[in-house]
Structures are given as C-alpha cells and as structure tokens.
Amino acid sequence: MSDDRFTAIIVGAGPAGSTAAYLLAKEGYEVLLIEKGSAPGAKNMFGGRMYAHALNRIIPGFWEEAPVERPVVREIITFMDGGRSTSVTCRDQGWAEPPYHSFTLLRAEFDAWLAAKAEDAGAMLACNICVDDPLYENGKVVGIRAGEDEMFADVVIAADGVNSILAQKAGLAAMFSAGQVATGAKQIIELPAEEIGHRFGLEGEGGAAQLFVGDCTRRIHGGGFLYTNKRSISLGLVLNTASLGKGQIRVVDLIEDFKANPEIAPLIDGGTVAEYSAHLIPEAGLGMTPQLFSDGMLVAGDAAGFVLNLGYIVRGMDFAIASGEAAAGAVKAARQSGDFSKAGLAVYRKLLSESFVLRDLEAYRRAPEFTANPRLYGAYPEFVTSLASRLFTVDGSQPVHVLGKVWDHFRKSGLGLTDIAGDGWKGVKWL
Amino acid sequence: MAVAKMSVEQLLGVDKFLVDDDVAHIKVDKELCRACSPKPCTYACPAGLYTIKDGEISFDYAGCLECGTCRVVCPNADKVITWAYPRGGFGVQFRYG
Numbered sequence: 001m002s003d004d005r006f007t008a009i010i011v012g013a014g015p016a017g018s019t020a021a022y023l024l025a026k027e028g029y030e031v032l033l034i035e036k037g038s039a040p041g042a043k044n045m046f047g048g049r050m051y052a053h054a055l056n057r058i059i060p061g062f063w064e065e066a067p068v069e070r071p072v073v074r075e076i077i078t079f080m081d082g083g084r085s086t087s088v089t090c091r092d093q094g095w096a097e098p099p100y101h102s103f104t105l106l107r108a109e110f111d112a113w114l115a116a117k118a119e120d121a122g123a124m125l126a127c128n129i130c131v132d133d134p135l136y137e138n139g140k141v142v143g144i145r146a147g148e149d150e151m152f153a154d155v156v157i158a159a160d161g162v163n164s165i166l167a168q169k170a171g172l173a174a175m176f177s178a179g180q181v182a183t184g185a186k187q188i189i190e191l192p193a194e195e196i197g198h199r200f201g202l203e204g205e206g207g208a209a210q211l212f213v214g215d216c217t218r219r220i221h222g223g224g225f226l227y228t229n230k231r232s233i234s235l236g237l238v239l240n241t242a243s244l245g246k247g248q249i250r251v252v253d254l255i256e257d258f259k260a261n262p263e264i265a266p267l268i269d270g271g272t273v274a275e276y277s278a279h280l281i282p283e284a285g286l287g288m289t290p291q292l293f294s295d296g297m298l299v300a301g302d303a304a305g306f307v308l309n310l311g312y313i314v315r316g317m318d319f320a321i322a323s324g325e326a327a328a329g330a331v332k333a334a335r336q337s338g339d340f341s342k343a344g345l346a347v348y349r350k351l352l353s354e355s356f357v358l359r360d361l362e363a364y365r366r367a368p369e370f371t372a373n374p375r376l377y378g379a380y381p382e383f384v385t386s387l388a389s390r391l392f393t394v395d396g397s398q399p400v401h402v403l404g405k406v407w408d409h410f411r412k413s414g415l416g417l418t419d420i421a422g423d424g425w426k427g428v429k430w431l
Numbered sequence: 432m433a434v435a436k437m438s439v440e441q442l443l444g445v446d447k448f449l450v451d452d453d454v455a456h457i458k459v460d461k462e463l464c465r466a467c468s469p470k471p472c473t474y475a476c477p478a479g480l481y482t483i484k485d486g487e488i489s490f491d492y493a494g495c496l497e498c499g500t501c502r503v504v505c506p507n508a509d510k511v512i513t514w515a516y517p518r519g520g521f522g523v524q525f526r527y528g
Contacts, residue, residue, distance in 0.1 A: 038449070038520045043497060045528040107528030128520035146519070163499040165516070176503065183500045185477040187442070188527040232527070245471030245504040252439040252479050260436065275527045276442035278477035278496040280503070 006030045006124075006153040008331050009144055011131050011166050013040035013115040015050075015317050016301025017159030019058060019324030021118035021125075024331055031123040032151060033115065034144070036130040036160075041111030044161075045186060045277040046316060048227030048234035049209050050110075051102045054318035054356075058325060059117070061098070067113050068103040069229035070207025071096050074200065077312055078263060080214035084385035085263045096206050104207045104227040104234065106188075131160070134170045134297065140341065141170060141296030154340045157298045157327050159320075162280045164290070164303035172299055173290030178242035179372075180284035182222060182309075185251050186236030187259075189271035193231050199267050200228055211312065214381030216258045220247040221377055224258055225314075226267070233268060235259065238281060238309075240372075251278075281316070282307045286365050292352070293330070293345040300327045306357055310367050310431045311376070319357050326351035366430040373423060375415070380423075383413050439479035443494040451521035455492045457501070458513040464488040467506060475504040496523055 008024055010017045013035035021033040037043040049072060055062050063071075073096045078087040095101040119125045135143040135150060143152035144166075158166040162181065167173035191199075200208040212224030221240035226233060237255055244251070258264060282288055282305040289305050292298065300306070301320035308315045330348035334340045352358040387409045391402065400408070410417075459481075464470070470488065472481035478494045481501065495517075502514040516522065 036516055036519050038524060041528055042524045043516075043522070045525055108525050109527075111528070130516050130519040163502070163516075178503045181503060183475060183477060183498060241475065241500055241504050244475045244500075245469070248474055250439075250474050250479060251477040252442065256436040273437065273442065273445055275525065276446055276477075276496075277523075277525055277528060278498040278500070280499045 004152065006032045006151070007335060008032070008155050008157060009034065009151055009153040010157040010159055011144065012159035012161055012301070012303070013125065013127075014044055014111055014159060014161060014301060014320065015114060016303075016320040016324040016327070017157065018111065018114040018118045019321045020157055020159065020300060020328045020331070021123040022114070022121050023058065023325060023328035025118055025121035025123035027332060028122070029331070029335065031118070032153065033118055033123050033125045034129050034131060034146070035115070035125065035127045038128055039108075039112055040115035040125070040127070041108040044107040044111050045184075045279050046107060047184065047186065047225045047236065047238070047314060048104050048229070049102050050105055050317040051315060052100050054321040054325075056099050058321065063098070063100060063103065067109040068105045070104050070205055071100040072102045072104060072209045073206035074202065074208040076208060076210040078210060078212045079381040079384045080212055080216055080261065080263055081382045081385045082215060083262065084389050085214075086385045086388040096204075102209075104209070104229050106229060131166055134166060139295060141294065155296055155298065155331050155334065155345065157300055157331075158303050159300045159324065160303055162282050162302040164299065167290050167299045167303050170294065170297055172292075172294055172297065173303070176282070176284070176288050178245055179240065180282065180288045181241050182238045182281045182283045183241045183244055183251065183278065184236060184238045184281050185255055185276070185278045186234055187255065187273050188232050188275040189235055189268045190232045190274045191268070191271045196228050196231070196233065202228065205230075211314075212263070213311070213376065214385070216261060217254065217377060218247065218249055219374070219378045220244050220249070220254075221372065221374065226264070232274065233271065235264070235268065240283070241280070281309075283309050283371075284368050286361050287368060293342060293348045295342045296340055298327045298330060298345060298348055300324050306361070308360060308364055308367065309371060310364060311371055312431070322355045322357050323352060326355055326357065364430065366426070370426050370430050375419065375423060379413070379415055383409070383415060443478060447524040447526060448493065449521050449524060450493050451517050454518055456515050456517040456522070457490070457492045457495065459488065459490045460511050461488050461490075463507060463511045469506070471504045471506070472501050475500050
C-alpha cells in the first residue's frame with residue numbers, strides 16, 4: 001500500500017466510528033479516524049445510558065477500564081399530569097453484577113476513551129478536522145476533502161452523526177423531515193454521590209434510569225428522562241421536532257418547568273447546573289434508513305438512523321457500536337476480495353442483519369407509528385394519574401369497588417373503548 | 432421546593448464555546464423570514480438563538496449547540512438557512528455530554 005492512501009477513512013470518532021477504527025486497526029489495516037471536535041466526544045451528547053451487550057462482545061469486561069458512571073439497577077417510568085404522577089418501578093440487583101446490563105455514562109469522557117482504544121490499536125486519530133466533501137474517482141468515493149486537504153482511502157465510513165452531512169453530500173441519505181427526528185435537550189446537574197444514592201434509593205455504585213411521559217412536554221410528542229451519574233444527574237427532554245415546531249413553547253421554558261415539577265424538584269434540589277446540551281435523535285427507524293453502502297462508502301451509527309425508541313426503552317449506542325463492528329467486517333471482507341465497489345461492500349447489510357441491528361429495527365419497525373399517537377402524551381397520562389389518585393383517595397363518600405371506579409373513570413375520560421383496545425393491542429404487539 | 436428558573440443565557444453561560452469570530456457556520460436569510468408567520472425556530476432552537484427583534488428574526492450563531500433543529504424545523508430551510516458545522520475545533524465543547 002502506498003503511504004498516502006488509507007484502507008479506511010472513518011469520519012466521526014463517536015461510538016460507531018471508533019468501534020470500526022478499533023477493529024480495523026487491530027487487524028493491521030491503515031485507518032484514519034477524523035473528528036471535527038477538539039477531542040472525541042466534544043460534540044457528542046445523549047440521554048445517558050448505554051446497554052452493555054454490544055461493547056462487551058468487542059471489548060469483554062470493558063467496564064474495568066472504561067469511564068462509565070453507574071450500572072443501572074432501577075428503572076422507573078412515570079406518568080405525570082396536572083400535579084399528579086404515577087410510576088412503575090423495577091429493581092433488579094442482577095443488573096448490578098457483571099456482565100452489567102446497562103451503564104449511565106458521559107460522552108465527552110467515554111467517547112474519548114473509545115477513540116483512544118482505536119488509537120492504541122494503531123488507528124491514526126485526527127481531531128479539529130471538519131470534513132467538507134467526499135472525493136470521487138469514476139463515480140466511486142475515494143476519499144474526503146477537508147478545507148485545503150484531500151485524503152484518500154479504499155473506503156470511507158460516514159459515522160458523522162444524525163445530521164450526516166457526508167452521507168447526504170454523497171447522495172446516500174436524503175434530508176430527513178422534522179417528524180422523523182426529535183430534539184433532545186439535557187442539563188447536567190451536579191450533586192454529591194451519597195445524596196444521589198439517598199434520593200433514588202440506590203446502594204453503592206448502582207444507578208437509576210427514569211422516563212417521564214405526560215404534561216412535562218405539554219402535549220408535544222416526547223418525554224422526559226433522568227439518569228443518575230456518579231456525581232451528577234442527566235435530566236432532559238426529548239421532543240419530536242415537528243411537534244415541537246407547532247408547540248409554541250420554547251425548549252428552555254419546557255425544561256425549566258420540568259425541573260420545577262414537584263416530581264423532579266426534590267431530586268435536583270441544591271444541585272448545580274454544569275452543562276446544557278442539545279442534539280437531534282433519529283427516531284423514524286427503518287423509515288429513515290439511508291442507502292447503507294455505495295461504491296467506496298458505508299454509513300454507520302446515527303448517520304444511518306440506527307436508534308430505537310420504544311417509549312420504555314431507548315437504544316442508540318449499542319446500535320452504533322454494532323454497526324461500527326459490521327462496517328469493520330465489511331471493510332475486511334472487501335479488502336480480502338479487493339473489491340470496494342457497491343457489490344463488494346454489500347456484505348455490510350448482511351452483517352447488520354446477522355447482528356441485532358437490522359434484526360431489531362425490523363422487529364420493532366412499527367414502534368415509530370405507535371409513538372406518534374397523540375393520546376400517549378395527553379389522554380393516557382391524564383387517565384392513568386387521575387385513576388391512580390382516585391384509587392388511593394379516601395374521603396368518606398359512598399364505597400365503590402375497583403371495577404366501578406375504573407368504569408366510571410373511563411366513562412368520564414372521553415376515551416373510546418376501541419381506542420384503548422386498539423392502542424393496547426398495538427402496544428403489546430409492536431413494542 | 433422552589434427551584435429558581437434559569438434563563439437560556441444563564442444555561443449557555445455554563446457551557447464552553449470556542450467561537451469562530453471569522454466564519455458564521457449558520458447563515459439565515461432574514462428577508463425570507465419575514466414571509467414566515469409561524470417562525471417555529473423561535474421555539475424549537477434549544478439555545479433560543481432565534482429571537483424576534485423589531486418584528487424581524489434575529490439570529491446569533493455564537494451560542495449554537497450544533498443540534499441541527501433549525502435546519503429541519505424551518506418550513507423553508509432550503510432557501511433560508513445555510514447550515515454547516517463550525518470549522519474544525521470551533522463551536523461548543525461538551526465537557527460532560
């Protein structure tokens with residue numbers, strides 16, 4: 001191989017890009033990993049939790065060395081409406097033991113660690129470089145241009161995140177619509193570690209993950225989230241961007257009102273806001289998958305729309321990591337056959353299907369349709385919270401059995417029986 | 432338990448930015464914004480960078496969190512907003528993320 005040509009140029013040192021770089025460098029290939037931030041992670045944020053399975057397969061026991069925050073041992077889903085809230089909570093101490101189920105983490109530190117693993121394996125990491133365009137030769141992508149610099153490779157992997165300028169410029173991805181993405185906004189609120197333990201009922205290093213649905217988004221499609229880190233809380237909102245555009249309420253007002261909600265305020269009392277961040281989240285699943293490969297190019301991670309939001313489970317990093325792994329596998333296969341054309345890289349789709357990435361997105365392909373139902377953000381949280389409140393209320397009035405209370409409540413709710421039955425059926429079938 | 436509401440300026444004030452004084456990474460054609468009545472950017476930008484001053488859209492790229500919301504929420508984004516990431520190394524620097 002000539003000195004000025006890489007096997008792979010990977011654009012974006014997030015979990016997808018760094019995983020691909022790590023695996024290819026380990027095989028001895030010449031890899032250039034390009035990051036637009038001053039360091040890997042400097043431009044990245046997420047809600048707060050990574051499911052551990054994907055990375056554990058690639059770097060077994062990664063938690064021994066990776067900067068993770070807390071293994072999540074407690075899951076909480078909270079419906080909120082008009083000063084009432086109702087929660088479902090699940091604790092599993094098994095999640096607190098290896099192989100941990102999921103970790104809260106902070107991306108600046110974590111992404112820098114994963115990129116350093118790629119570097120240690122032999123990848124060349126170049127930060128402070130914003131890629132402008134793909135370079136072509138006979139219709140095939142052969143490299144990238146960044147400012148005055150041109151760099152060449154057998155294959156370019158676009159792992160440049162949800163906005164994926166590169167995949168769009170290369171014609172692999174169309175610009176998505178506002179309804180296909182959500183705007184996430186988050187605050188890091190610092191608190192002493194033992195205070196977090198007390199407030200969330202956590203022992204030792206264990207962590208909590210809490211999702212909220214209801215009037216915290218004022219009927220904008222979306223929800224709230226809270227993840228406990230070691231010495232901070234990640235708190236924020238995810239708002240469907242099309243719905244947000246119609247909402248007539250500023251994001252900052254929504255998030256500040258959320259913080260003042262009686263369900264949240266005691267949890268963050270005395271805390272100090274250390275960071276405010278925002279990001280788009282691809283939420284349309286297979287409805288927004290770009291062309292995943294072309295002559296000389298692969299698309300991975302958020303750039304490929306590999307995120308799954310089931311409402312009670314939100315996954316992105318495990319998809320990013322596994323898609324980076326599949327991209328590395330495709331490059332390896334193309335290198336062996338010497339064919340980096342579209343046909344040579346087509347194995348990428350097969351690898352994605354064999355891993356859980358396309359399998360799971362396919363299995364849950366109707367989830368975006370389910371979560372687009374406005375009843376989830378208004379009528380149902382209102383119904384659940386007011387019914388629960390009524391079941392717990394003692395006020396000296398005539399005794400009514402549970403069935404009577406539920407039926408009476410349902411009649412007054414204005415919800416149709418067919419709506420509830422239909423939504424319930426879709427929920428258990430699609431999610 | 433009273434939690435004092437923070438303003439968007441206070442929130443952006445805790446963030447670290449390396450502002451590119453020479454190049455604005457997002458450009459807005461304010462003439463075209465006049466014809467837009469819903470102006471969803473004024474609500475949807477998490478950093479509150481699109482405001483209305485004297486009946487006109489005012490935009491400042493300096494506090495941009497680089498999410499891309501404006502690029503997709505604007506009903507006429509193709510023509511109104513020229514959107515790119517800041518030049519390498521510039522822009523917001525998340526220390527937590």
